[in-house]
Amino acid sequence: MKKNLGPVNALYPTPVTLIGTEVNGRINYINIAHVGIIDFNTLSLSMVKTRYSIRGIKENMTLSINLPSEDMVIKADFVGIVSGADYDKSNIFESFYGELKSAPMIKDAPICMECKVVNIIDMPKHDVFFVQPINTYCNEEVLTNDTIDFSKVKPILFDRPQGKYWQLGKPFANCWSIGKEYKND
Amino acid sequence: MKKNLGPVNALYPTPVTLIGTEVNGRINYINIAHVGIIDFNTLSLSMVKTRYSIRGIKENMTLSINLPSEDMVIKADFVGIVSGADYDKSNIFESFYGELKSAPMIKDAPICMECKVVNIIDMPKHDVFFVQPINTYCNEEVLTNDTIDFSKVKPILFDRPQGKYWQLGKPFANCWSIGKEYKND
Numbered sequence: 001m002k003k004n005l006g007p008v009n010a011l012y013p014t015p016v017t018l019i020g021t022e023v024n025g026r027i028n029y030i031n032i033a034h035v036g037i038i039d040f041n042t043l044s045l046s047m048v049k050t051r052y053s054i055r056g057i058k059e060n061m062t063l064s065i066n067l068p069s070e071d072m073v074i075k076a077d078f079v080g081i082v083s084g085a086d087y088d089k090s091n092i093f094e095s096f097y098g099e100l101k102s103a104p105m106i107k108d109a110p111i112c113m114e115c116k117v118v119n120i121i122d123m124p125k126h127d128v129f130f131v132q133p134i135n136t137y138c139n140e141e142v143l144t145n146d147t148i149d150f151s152k153v154k155p156i157l158f159d160r161p162q163g164k165y166w167q168l169g170k171p172f173a174n175c176w177s178i179g180k181e182y183k184n185d
Numbered sequence: 186m187k188k189n190l191g192p193v194n195a196l197y198p199t200p201v202t203l204i205g206t207e208v209n210g211r212i213n214y215i216n217i218a219h220v221g222i223i224d225f226n227t228l229s230l231s232m233v234k235t236r237y238s239i240r241g242i243k244e245n246m247t248l249s250i251n252l253p254s255e256d257m258v259i260k261a262d263f264v265g266i267v268s269g270a271d272y273d274k275s276n277i278f279e280s281f282y283g284e285l286k287s288a289p290m291i292k293d294a295p296i297c298m299e300c301k302v303v304n305i306i307d308m309p310k311h312d313v314f315f316v317q318p319i320n321t322y323c324n325e326e327v328l329t330n331d332t333i334d335f336s337k338v339k340p341i342l343f344d345r346p347q348g349k350y351w352q353l354g355k356p357f358a359n360c361w362s363i364g365k366e367y368k369n370d
Binding site for chain 2 (some may be wrong): 001002003004005006007008009010011012013014015017033034035036037038039040041042043044046065067070073074075076077078079080081082091092096098111112113121123124125126128132133134135136137138139140143144146147148149150155157158159160161162163164165166167168169170171172173174175176177178179180181182184
């Protein structure tokens, strides 16, 4: 039996990201899991319009997307519950830079993308940033044959309905392949 | 040591969805994992412009988002590797309808959202549909206290770099809570 929950967004889990910015010249990070893939090289990040990070993003039109690993969950959640307007978050993580001087990245994060903002979508309560990575830095320990191996990344997955962070499980099938086993009855 | 992979999209894993449409009056489903959350009730779906499903979406401005469970992986992958232009996919799943008469949903999928299309973003090679669910139907077996419980949904997660489908692991922390344990050194 199906139950109608009404107009509920059930599109979870999504990967937790830590977005690096500079706001008034100070490094800031925020936890964003309302993200998306727009095309092969364009990603989306959704932020409530009051977020402090937005000031830096609009000023510099750059940001970084860092994928934290499970063992970073305390800090990853912390930067989501305190605002840069009230708290200096510049020293929570050790930062490094790539080409973009206003897109600080997190040394401990296994995957860091430095990104340019290419579009801003104005929704009623949210600014949605379309961004494109110009460089993606990965810890060598999370690569297998120079490809990102998520079993080594150990990403944090977000579920809003229950308010939980989840681990990634195991790979169990190959894409564009397992479907060939389908036989029409 | 970090290795620069160049401008690589590493924003995975993402949930696999099966998008239900009617194209020329025939039910069709496609596998889309390049999805996103735009705001609380607006979701994004990215499709290469040549996809057959797009004809039906633009004609009806409706679609459904179905979250398959692990045990549906063969059919879920199959509808991603054959086109509705060449193959009648109307009988692969048993379908049902809610309010929208052109948004067929999958009876076996634990979560089904019937959606209206509210915007279409024209990217160079992709059409990106912003959609809003008007009703979300869930199998009662995947609810805990009337809330979606992803440990019961057993969603399929997509990883493009390695071309794998992943299981969801275990919940390991509470959002907006575990971060309170952070102490500045």
